[in-house]
Amino acid sequence: MGTVVLAFDVGGTTVKAEVLDEDLRVVTASTVPTPRGPAVVDELAGLGGRLLGDLPDDVRGRVSAVGLAFPGIVDAVRGVSVYSANLGLRDTEVTAPLARALGLPVALGHDVVAAAEAERRCGAAADLVDPVVVVIGTGVFAVSYVDGRRVSGVSGQAGELGHLPVRPDGPACRCGARGCLEAVASAGAVARAYAAAVGREVDGAREVVAALGTDPVADRVWAAATEALGDGLLAAVALLAPGAVVLGGGLAQAGPLLTDPVLRRMRLAGPPLAVPPLLTAAFGTRAGVVGAALLALDAARAAGTAGSAGAAGAAR
Ligand SMILES: [Zn+2]
Incomplete structure (x- = not known):
């Protein structure tokens, strides 16, 4: 039983969210309009909660991390959106509130870097x-x-x-x-x-x-x-x-x-x-969300939670 991750690609107009297994197969997906300002974090928490809540129990128990591809300037270590003109954010904490809301560790990365990593590791x-x-x-x-x-x-x-x-x-x-x-x-x-x-x-x-x-x-x-x-x-x-x-x-x-x-x-x-x-x-406009999934899988592996069912909340 492999690990499962929740991935978000926050774009200027839409948020793409997918639940993927460790072979990057899509379990479920959803897209919503991107709200401007700090409300974007609440929107991610709500969307993530709905996607996770709809999963069968055996799959839900294997979700071990969240990956978040974010536009603008991000500080991945502090989990902060330093500046995003498109989203209207400045020095906004994103990973901590999302981790609290979903009960999962959250890995943050720059959206374009995440998309490029997807192409380099598994794409064109x-x-x-x-x-x-x-x-x-x-x-x-x-x-x-x-x-x-x-x-x-x-x-x-x-x-x-x-x-x-x-x-x-x-x-x-x-x-x-x-x-x-x-x-x-x-x-x-x-x-x-x-x-x-x-x-x-x-x-x-x-x-x-x-x-x-x-x-x-x-x-x-x-x-x-x-x-x-x-x-x-x-x-x-x-x-x-x-x-x-x-x-x-x-x-x-x-x-x-x-x-x-x-x-x-x-x-x-x-x-x-x-x-x-x-x-x-190769991934077209999905590259960002696939890159976010890779961030989450890397985080899960680093925490030793990949593949261990029921470990979801352990690393928060
Ligand atoms: Zn210019």
């Missing part, structure tokens, strides 16, 4: 040496590995590829600068550029992708974004010479429509830059 990058995993959604963030270890940097914030300036005269970025990669090539930027060009609201970047090949405006917006992304990714290639670049997040759902033009752009670089294979994420 599983067999690759030192990949760079780039998650493209609201922002653009890169998680890099060197000699098998994740690069976190002196500040712990290594990977802010989204704020690399790639177009000096490009659109304003939410960080205050101009022409950042995420201001040109994030899912939001693609949607905004297309909406501005066609003069109406659009249904996100997916509407642009759906119009490729039939709408010259969509083609033009997409070309600008994929060229900028190719230029931005070359920075990672030049510094790290990764075994592969794996693209994840919402925009990567476009598959070869994304990777083909980005790769063409990257290959315009001279021979000193060895452009690696460009892949798309």
